Amino acid sequence: MKGSRILIVEDEPALLRGLTDTFTAKGCEVLSAADGERGLELALSAQPDLILLDIMLPKVNGYEICRAVREHSLDVPIIMLTARGQEEDIVLGLNLGADDYVTKPFKIRELVARVNAFLRRRHSARDAACRFGEFELNLAAHKLFRGGAEVELTAKEFQLLAYLAARPGRALARNDILNAVWGSSVFVTPRSIDRCVTTLRAKIEPDPHSPKYIQTIRDIGYRFEPE
Numbered sequence: 001m002k003g004s005r006i007l008i009v010e011d012e013p014a015l016l017r018g019l020t021d022t023f024t025a026k027g028c029e030v031l032s033a034a035d036g037e038r039g040l041e042l043a044l045s046a047q048p049d050l051i052l053l054d055i056m057l058p059k060v061n062g063y064e065i066c067r068a069v070r071e072h073s074l075d076v077p078i079i080m081l082t083a084r085g086q087e088e089d090i091v092l093g094l095n096l097g098a099d100d101y102v103t104k105p106f107k108i109r110e111l112v113a114r115v116n117a118f119l120r121r122r123h124s125a126r127d128a129a130c131r132f133g134e135f136e137l138n139l140a141a142h143k144l145f146r147g148g149a150e151v152e153l154t155a156k157e158f159q160l161l162a163y164l165a166a167r168p169g170r171a172l173a174r175n176d177i178l179n180a181v182w183g184s185s186v187f188v189t190p191r192s193i194d195r196c197v198t199t200l201r202a203k204i205e206p207d208p209h210s211p212k213y214i215q216t217i218r219d220i221g222y223r224f225e226p227e
């Protein structure tokens with residue numbers, strides 16, 4: 001985390017100050033913006049390693065910032081700072097390119113841990129995409145191995161797992177998974193994902209009823225945790 005450049009876009013002065021102090025104390029270089037216009041400018045020009053992004057902002061809102069960052073093909077992790085009980089807003093933000101969210105009021109320690117995980121993975125993204133636990137996902141061969149032995153997956157289970165494993169630690173909305181893995185097929189519903197997740201869990205989870213790798217995020221979707 002030390003030496004990382006973090007952009008914080010938040011219009012609530014006390015929260016912006018608190019976050020700035022916290023991450024500065026961790027040795028980060030903190031860039032801050034109290035409105036969306038300034039935030040967008042810094043997001044596109046300052047090459048941050050991670051962005052903490054409030055959604056309701058003066059001038060330009062957080063959604064527009066997400067969209068603009070991804071339109072510029074920047075892959076910087078974006079963590080949204082959202083209000084409680086706004087699942088639809090969270091899903092919209094994830095659809096527009098945010099990676100994760102924390103709900104206000106959040107525990108600063110939890111946010112720091114989340115930020116740390118994203119920064120760490122950014123350094124080892126390639127490795128993390130192919131290995132988790134005792135598993136190795138061979139993307140070229142479309143095969144999954146556990147300790148060298150092949151685990152039989154259906155084509156959809158493989159595609160789903162590859163999609164999840166390439167996005168470790170991120171909150172993934174059902175719709176985004178559906179579009180990426182099932183495409184525009186007419187006969188799929190969000191329940192198709194749930195069924196595929198269930199069969200996949202049965203093959204990879206030590207305890208499918210208390211999943212370690214493919215975690216459910218209530219009302220939102222799923223999160224893949226490789227560690």
Ligand code: CA
Nearest residue numbers: 011054056057
């Ligand atoms: Ca706000």
